Amino acid sequence: MKRTAQHLGRVIQLCLFIGILFSFAMFQGGFLSWFLFYSITPILVYMLIIPFYPFKYWRVERDLSASYVDAGSSVELKINIKRKTHFPLFYVMVEESCPASLKYKDIGDKKYQYMADQSYYRENRTLKKILFPYFRKEFSVSFKLDHLPRGKHDFTTIKLSTGDPFGLVSSEFNLNLDSHVVVYPAIHEIKWQLRTNSLEEGSNPANMYDERLTNVVSGVREYIPGDRFSWIDWKTTARKNTVMTKEFEQEKDAHIAVLLPVNNGKQLLPMSFEAAIELCLSILSRMRSKGQHITLHVFAEQEKHFTSQQIQSQFASVQNYLATIKQGEQSNISGKLQQTVHYLPKGTLILTIVTCLDAELVNSLIAKKKLAYQLFVCYISSEKQLTLENQRMIQQLELKDIAVQTITEADLVKEKWEVSAAK
Template identity: 35%
Template sequence: MKKWRALFEKSKHFLLVSSLMLITFCYAMFQGGFVSWFVFFTVSPFLLYAFIFQLVREDIYSIERKIEPSRVESGQSVNVTISIERKTRFPFAYILVEELVGSQMLVQSKIQEKDAIKFVGFKKAFHWSYTLDSLPRGEHRYLGANIIFYDFFGWAKKRIQIEKEQIVLVYPRVHEMKYATLQAKLDVGSMMAPYSIVKDTSMAIGLREYVPGDRFSWIHWKSFAKTQTLQSKEFEDRQSQELLLMLDEGASPLFEEKIELAASMLKAIVQGRGDVSFVSTGTKTKMFTSIQGEKQLDRVMHHLAGVNPIENAEVRLRDQQVFQRVATLLYVTSDISDELLHTLGNSVKSCICFVLAQQTQAQSDVIKRYKHIQVVHVDPTDYYHLFTEVMKP
C-alpha cells in the first residue's frame, strides 16, 4: 500500500503537467484566433519548465546544522543555522525547508520560523537560520529535514527527506551560591574546617586532575613535562568531611527547582574545593563518586539534563556502607514525611534535608527524635545564602 501511495505521489504532478500541456494545445487548435494562441505560448514556457523539472534528478550533497552556543542552560535561547549543499545547478523557483523533530519539549517550545521558504535559482549552497527561545531542560532531538522543491506555480514538486539526527542538550540552570564549608565530622568530636578535607601533605598517594585553587606545591611537574597537562598530587586523607548529595526525583510542582538546586549546590561545592559525591534516586540508582573537577561535574550535569520525574518514588538506601563513609548527607526534596525521616535517621550519621517549598512547612515531631537530622526550608527564588544559613547556630 505504501509503495502504491509513493508511486501516486510521484506520478500525479507529472500527469498534471502533461494534462495542462495537452489541454492548452487543444484549446489553441480548436478555438483558433490570437487570444487562444497567445495563452498557449504564454503558458508553454512554464509548462515546459515543469515538465523538465519532473525529469531532472535532484540530490542533496550535504546538510549541516550548527547550534550556538554549544552549551545551553534551561531558559536560554540558541541560534540554529542549517547549511544545505545540492549536487546540481538546475534552477528551482523556490524550496521549502521543514525541520523534523522528535522531542515533545522542542515542539512545545516557542519556535519562530520553523519552516522556511528559500529562493534558490542556480545556487548550489544556501543557509537558513532561526532562533529557539526559552528552551526547557532536557535532551531535544532533531531527526532531520524535509526539503521540497517547487516550480513557479506549484504544478510540480519534489520531496527529499534527509535523516540528520542531532541532540540539543539543555543543562539545568545553575544559580550563584555563596559556599561555606559545612561542619566536619572528625575522629574525635567536631570542628569547623577551612577545607573540606585536611590532608597529610607529607605523602602523596596518587595524581588527580588539576583544580583551580590548588596550591603551587601540589602540582606534579614531572607529569606536566611529559603530557603538558596540569595534575595535582593526591594526599592521604587524615580527617574526612566527605559530602553526599542525594536528589529526590519524585514528581512535584517544584521538580525543576529541585534539579536546579542540586546542580547549583554541586557546582558551588566543587568550586569551593569540597569533596562531594552525588546519588540520583531514579528508577535505577546512579552514583557519581568524588566529584572534584570540571570534567566529573560535567558528567553529573549531563545526567541531570535528562532526569525525568517519577510518580510515587521511594527512597531506597541500598548500599549502607556508602552512607557510613560520608560525614554528611545532603538530601534535596520538596516534600518531607515521617517515613522519610525514619529512613534517613536510621541510615546516616548526619543529614541535612533541603526542603523546597513556597511556604515553610510545620515541623514534625519525628524530627525531635533524630538530633543528627537538620531540616532546612529553601525559598525557590533565592539560593545564594543557602550554605551560610545552614551554618548559623
C-alpha cells in the same frame, strides 16, 4: 499514499490541460491560439517537473554554533544547502524538526517566580523559513534558539518542500540528519553554612570552613587536578614514579554525600526538579573548587554514583549526566537509600535534595539518623504547594534532629543561593 495519489491527480490534470490547449490550437488555428499554447506550455511543463524534482541529490548540512552550552543560553542553527544544477525554483521551504525537549524555555533565575504555574515555561518553537533561490546553486537559512532549557536536544529531520508560483503542485522531501546540543544546568553562587563533625572523635559539631586544614598530614594519595603545588610529596613521588600529594585529616573526616532522589514523587514538578538539579550541581562545583571530599548519589530508574575523585577530575561527565537526567515514575527510594548508606563512613554529612516529601522518604531518613550520620534535607517547593501535611513531616524530621531547609521561589530568584543547616 494519499499524498502520492494527490500528486498523480494533479499531473493527470496538467496533462489533460496541455492536451486541451493543443487541440484548441489545432482546430481553431490562427496566431492567438498558437500563441496561448506556446506561452502557457512551458509553465505547465515546469509544473509537471516539480513533483518529481530530485531533492535527494542535494547536499544539506546542519551547523550548530555550539554543542555544549549552559541553561538559558542561545545557539544559532544554520542549514547550508548545495545543489548541482541551476534549475529554477520559485521557493524552497526549509523546516527543522523541533524536538519535544525544546517545547519550553529557560529564562534564568526569573523562571522560578512562576514555579507554581508550569504552563508559563512552555513555548511553541517553529523552525520554518521560506527562501527564494531561483537559479542559485547554494543558499542557507539560520534559526536562533534562545532560552535553551536543560537537557540533550536531538535534531533528526530536515524537511524541504517546493512548488509552483500558483500553488497547484508541490514536492517535499524529508532528510534524516542527526545532530544534538547538550545544555548543562546553570551553576549558581552558593552561600554555604553547614556544620559537620570536628576532627576529634566525640567532640561537638564545628562549622565547616571553606579552606582545608593543612596542619595535620594523615597520609598520601595520587594527585587530583586542583591540588595545590605545595601539597606534592616529592619523596613519595620519586619512589613511586607517580605524582603523589599529601592527604590531610580533614579529607578523611569531613565527608559530604549529596543524595538526589529523582523519582520520589507521584506528581512531576518540572521547575522544582530543575531547581534541584541546579542546586545539586552548584554545591558540587563549590565543594570541588574548595577541594572538599564530596560524593554524589542519584536515585533514578538506574542508580548512579560519582566518587569524590570523579567529581574532581571528571566534572564534565557529572555535568553531562545531570544535563540529561529526566524525571520518571516513582521508585523504591527507601531500599536504595539503605543500600547506599553502607558505603558511607560514619559521621558523613548526608545532604538530601528532594522536591516531594512522603512518609516512606521521611521514615528512611529517620532510620539513617540512627546510624550515626548527620542528615540535612533541602526541600524545594512552591509556597502554594506547601501543605499542612508537608509541614507536619518537616516537623517530624526536625524532632529527630534532622535539619530541614525549605527552599521556595523567594529563595531561588536571589542572585546567591543559600544552603544553611546551622541550628
